[in-house]
Amino acid sequence: MAATRALPAGSDRNADALAMIRTVAPSSELDGAARHLERLCTAATEGLGLLGAAVRLLQPGGTAGVTVAARETPAGLVDIEFDVGEGPGEKCYAQSRPVLVSDLAGRDGTEWPGFQHAAVEQGVAAVFAFPLHLGAVSLGTLELFSPQTGPLTSEEVSLARAFAEIGVVVVLDGHLTDSDGGLSPGFERAFEHRADIAQAQGMVMVDLGVSLVEAISRLRAHAFATGDSLSDLARKVIEGYALPADDGRSDDLDPIR
Amino acid sequence: MISTNRMAEVFVAVADTLVGDFDLIDFLHGLTLHTTEVTGSPAVGLLLSDDSGGLSHVAASSEDAQLLELLQLQHSEGPCVECMATGRPVVEDLAAGGDRWPNFSPIALAAGITHVHAFPLRLREEVIGALNIFASADEVLETDDSRLVQSLADMATIAIVQERAITRAETLTEQLQFALNSRVVIEQAKGAVARGLGIGVEHAFEILRANARRQRMKLTELARLVVTDPDALAKLRPLPE
Numbered sequence: 001m002a003a004t005r006a007l008p009a010g011s012d013r014n015a016d017a018l019a020m021i022r023t024v025a026p027s028s029e030l031d032g033a034a035r036h037l038e039r040l041c042t043a044a045t046e047g048l049g050l051l052g053a054a055v056r057l058l059q060p061g062g063t064a065g066v067t068v069a070a071r072e073t074p075a076g077l078v079d080i081e082f083d084v085g086e087g088p089g090e091k092c093y094a095q096s097r098p099v100l101v102s103d104l105a106g107r108d109g110t111e112w113p114g115f116q117h118a119a120v121e122q123g124v125a126a127v128f129a130f131p132l133h134l135g136a137v138s139l140g141t142l143e144l145f146s147p148q149t150g151p152l153t154s155e156e157v158s159l160a161r162a163f164a165e166i167g168v169v170v171v172l173d174g175h176l177t178d179s180d181g182g183l184s185p186g187f188e189r190a191f192e193h194r195a196d197i198a199q200a201q202g203m204v205m206v207d208l209g210v211s212l213v214e215a216i217s218r219l220r221a222h223a224f225a226t227g228d229s230l231s232d233l234a235r236k237v238i239e240g241y242a243l244p245a246d247d248g249r250s251d252d253l254d255p256i257r
Numbered sequence: 258m259i260s261t262n263r264m265a266e267v268f269v270a271v272a273d274t275l276v277g278d279f280d281l282i283d284f285l286h287g288l289t290l291h292t293t294e295v296t297g298s299p300a301v302g303l304l305l306s307d308d309s310g311g312l313s314h315v316a317a318s319s320e321d322a323q324l325l326e327l328l329q330l331q332h333s334e335g336p337c338v339e340c341m342a343t344g345r346p347v348v349e350d351l352a353a354g355g356d357r358w359p360n361f362s363p364i365a366l367a368a369g370i371t372h373v374h375a376f377p378l379r380l381r382e383e384v385i386g387a388l389n390i391f392a393s394a395d396e397v398l399e400t401d402d403s404r405l406v407q408s409l410a411d412m413a414t415i416a417i418v419q420e421r422a423i424t425r426a427e428t429l430t431e432q433l434q435f436a437l438n439s440r441v442v443i444e445q446a447k448g449a450v451a452r453g454l455g456i457g458v459e460h461a462f463e464i465l466r467a468n469a470r471r472q473r474m475k476l477t478e479l480a481r482l483v484v485t486d487p488d489a490l491a492k493l494r495p496l497p498e
Contacts, residue, residue, distance in 0.1 A: 060485075095435070096435065096438055097431050097432070097434055097435035097438070098430065098431045098434050098435075099431065100427040100430060100431060102427060131438070133438060134441065135438065135441035135442040135444070135445040135484070136441075136442045136445055136446070136480070136481045136484045136485055151427050154430075157430055158311075161434070194327060195314060195323060195327060195440070195444045196327075196444075198441045198444030198445045198448065199444045199445070199447055199448035199451070199458055200448060201445050201448060202444070202445040202446055202447060202448025202449035202450070202451075202452070202484055203448040203449065203451065203452040204448075205445075205448075205449055205452075205484060206448075206449050206452035206453050206490070207452055212445060212449075212484045212485065238448075238458070
């Protein structure tokens with residue numbers, strides 16, 4: 001069957017979100033992924049009319065982690081889930097699904113009384129948590145704090161998902177930044193969702209004896225280094241080739257048998 | 258013509274798996290297998306809307322069926338894409354040589370598919386996905402058959418709504434996103450199992466399903482374990498003879 005390049009679903013939304021992020025000037029106080037995640041949160045806050053937004057990067061188990069928040073996020077919200085020890089983000093991370101609470105003060109929010117109390121006090125009326133995940137790799141959450149009750153429209157949901165998806169790429173592909181710290185023009189190419197790419201991720205994990213998240217990064221790095229699309233590289237892997245064991249960026253593919 | 262008795266058996270079998278704590282992806286995969294069985298079609302696939310206009314593949318009766326689904330997604334054309342857009346069943350005779358789907362049709366024809374059918378997964382006013390039947394010349398569905406297959410599509414919708422009680426629009430969004438990411442988890446695990454055991458991905462999927470049953474685990478949970486815990490991969494057993 002032909003293996004032409006896939007246009008990922010919702011690609012326009014990703015482009016919109018990326019354009020919004022690029023309008024936010026990078027902070028000089030942050031480096032690497034954190035710098036872009038802060039821009040992402042700020043863009044989401046402005047684009048979706050929020051009180052604030054935060055990306056939490058978590059370790060398996062959901063305990064330790066770091067938080068990066070939009071600049072305008074009220075200080076009390078930034079680490080609110082760590083502070084009160086519960087909240088929709090925790091559920092979102094544990095279950096690997098979005099948790100959308102459109103009326104925090106109402107019945108929807110009573111699952112987390114401590115969070116509900118603290119967040120409402122900060123002016124939050126609705127909270128929407130989206131997982132930063134890629135299959136079995138769970139990196140953390142993007143939490144959006146809204147000053148108004150009511151559900152996100154489907155447009156807003158897709159924009160929020162696009163921000164979460166970009167967050168995943170920022171975390172996985174630290175190398176996709178320009179020398180001046182901007183997001184590289186090749187960044188868009190990181191969004192490809194195909195069954196064969198996911199299969200190749202599992203294969204690289206076993207071939208190289210690395211974690212799944214490492215396998216994903218290696219595949220992406222190799223695709224960027226060689227100029228292959230992720231789809232094309234995935235097909236080669238499925239057909240029996242293994243990435244080089246060293247840094248994943250060599251131009252050569254090694255046959256495994 | 259689909260046998261009514263056979264259909265009744267399938268409904269009982271499907272309903273039996275729709276109770277308690279079932280795995281959505283596993284259920285939908287089983288449904289595509291049942292659909293191939295009652296229709297005699299070689300390939301059946303299921304796509305879900307990702308709730309923002311995009312479509313994603315979620316279940317297929319075989320790797321070939323999966324490729325036919327992905328082909329439609331790649332080119333944004335084909336019976337499933339059209340069914341999603343219109344909310345109505347789609348029937349097309351590819352061999353008649355129309356140019357309705359210039360990218361999809363030639364490749365499907367080359368794979369021996371002459372007739373395609375797509376049935377919407379409808380939830381109230383929304384179309385949340387589509388069930389695709391890829392048939393060869395001697396397995397064309399008759400009108401009465403179409404009604405029966407539509408009811409299988411309705412079973413898929415029920416399962417999606419049922420797995421977690423969907424009481425509000427937001428829960429549907431959460432559920433669809435979860436289902437689509439679960440599919441990615443399963444593809445990652447298929448890749449790991451295929452390389453770990455030196456077998457093809459289709460066989461790898463069968464091994465995952467069989468082991469999930471044996472260990473009384475949800476398919477998605479086992480798949481997640483296989484790609485996060487090396488021991489879980491080592492413990493998988495081959496299929497019984």
